[in-house]
Amino acid sequence: MWEQVQQTVKYIKDKTDFAPKYGVILGSGLGGFADDIEIEFTLPYNEIPNFPVSTVEGHKGALIFGKIGGQTVVAMQGRFHYYEGYSMQEVTFPVRVMKCLGVEKLIVSNASGGVNSFYRVGDIVIIYDHINMMPEHPLRGKNDERFGPRFVNMGEPYSRKMISKAKEIARAQGVDVKDGIYLGLQGPTFETLSEYRMVKILGADCVGMSTVPEVIVARHMDMEVFGISVITDMGEEGTIDAVSHDEVLMAAKNAEPKVRALIKELIVRY
Template identity: 70%
Template structure:
């Protein structure tokens, strides 16, 4: 893994001569955030050594390098999911590459199903914690100390410092922002009524199929994380409407202007 990461980093640095400060993983329906970036390089995943290629609708599949104000950033247009058939090391590989290109702060976005009755479709949730129920762990196996320690302290998966700044930015820009706990499941099926009930009982506010592995690997390398989730459907175990991927993308698209503004202003003033 170490050699593959370094090979990919060398390739990208040779191509771009870039050392981004902030990494961004753009979730379902949020790919147009790149319009807020003064883009200098766009490299398709298919051209990057050791990178897999995203197979999910709504995920474009490119690394975008550029600037937001004075900050240099790299954004992933499309992420990789465990349910696509990739192992956890492959799913999280780009996070390791971003770290060794220079990233110290990672912003992760996603779409999720809400179980908190105070949520509604379109709400923007600032993640304060997560519950990992994926069937595999991205740090399982031999640990390479060059990446990080064998046992990782996960008491602060989402940076309190970054969260407080995001709340301040939201308040200043009249963006309604709620917070909550995200539960990660494998997918690709949406949850059953009983599973939504389980998510709620376990103490989570929303549920999705990404983010948790990426944040674990980021914290393994001491990268601070900000997590933002858009509620794209509500799971009431007594009465749930049918949901499909197109509806999830549509709901995320409606919330997109506010999410884009939040992330852009956060980066400008962080």
Template identity: 80%
Template sequence: MWEQVQETVNYINNTINFRPEYGVILGSGLGSFTDDIQIEHTLPYNEIPNFPVSTVEGHKGALVFGTIGDKKVVAMQGRFHYYEGYDMKQVTFPVRVMKYLGVEKLIVSNASGGVNPDYKVGSIVIIKDHINLLPEHPLRGKNDLRFGPRFVNMSEPYSRKMIAAAKTIAYELQIDVKDGVYLGLQGPTFETLAEYKMVKAMGGDCVGMSTVPEVIVARHMELETFGISVITDMGDEESIDTITHKEVLEAAKTAEPKVRKLISELIKRY
């Protein structure tokens, strides 16, 4: 893994001269965030050594380098999921690469199903914590101390300072945000009604198929991390019958302008 990460980092550094401070992982329906970046370089995943290739509709598949305000940013247009057939080391490989490109802060976004009755379709949720129910752990196997410690303290997976800053910005911009606990499941099926009830009973406010592995690996390498989710469906009797991936993308797109503004301002100010 170490050699692969260094090979990829060296390729990117030799291809472009750019040292980002922020990394951004764009989830379903949020790929247009790159419109807010003053783009300097774009590298398709299929041109980057050791990079997987996204197979999911709504995930374009490129690293985008540029600036937001005076901050240098690298954004992933499309992430990788365990349900696509990748193992967790492949899913989280780009986070390792970001770290050694110079990234110090990571922002992750996703679309999720809501079980908190205070949410509705289109709600923007700042992730304050998560529950990992994915079947493979990204740190399983021999630990490489060059990346981080064997046992990682997960008492603050999502930066409290970044959460506070985002809430202040949301208040100023009159963007309604909630906060909550994100529960990660394997997918690719949407949850059954019984599974949604399980998520709620276990203390989750929303549920999705990504984010958790990336955040674990980010914390392994001491990246300061912020997570945000768009509620694209509600796990209740009224809406569960009709949910499709197309509807998820449409719901995410409706909320996207507010999410984009919030993330852009957070990067500029924090």
């Protein structure tokens, strides 16, 4: 994989001559964050060597390079999921490319289903830990020490310093944010009521189909990570019957302005 990553990095550098410090992965309904970037280059995924192509509605499929408040940023407008049929190595390939381009801090966003009884649809949750229930692990197989160590310490998957700064920003902006533990499942089905109960019993506050693999690989490469989730549905009896992807996108879209403002200020001030 090292050679593939270097080939992709070379292509991107030849095309952009750009050195990003921040990487941002935009989840369902949050692709509008690109409007906050002073865009200098846009590379569609289908033009980038070795890159997968997103197949999910709401994920546009391009790498965007530019600046936010003077900070250099590369944003993934659309991510890849294991349920799309990609291997975990393919799902997380862009994270390795980002690191080799110079990214030191990664911001990941997603839409998730809530099981915490204090959550409501539209709530913004700062992820401080996760539970990996994916059926495959992105670091399975022979380890390449050029990327990172064989055994990765996951004691702080999400940067405490970034979390503290984000909460400070949220208070200043008057935005209510929650804390939460995110549980990653394969998908693509939404959870049954019994599965939502399982998620809660296991100690998580919300559940989704992404993020965990990317965070694991980011930590493997010693990147600092910040995670944020929008609660787009609640795993409660009487409400899950109406959950659809369109409703998830709509709920994420409604929360998007607050999420965008928070992420933008975090990049500027951290």
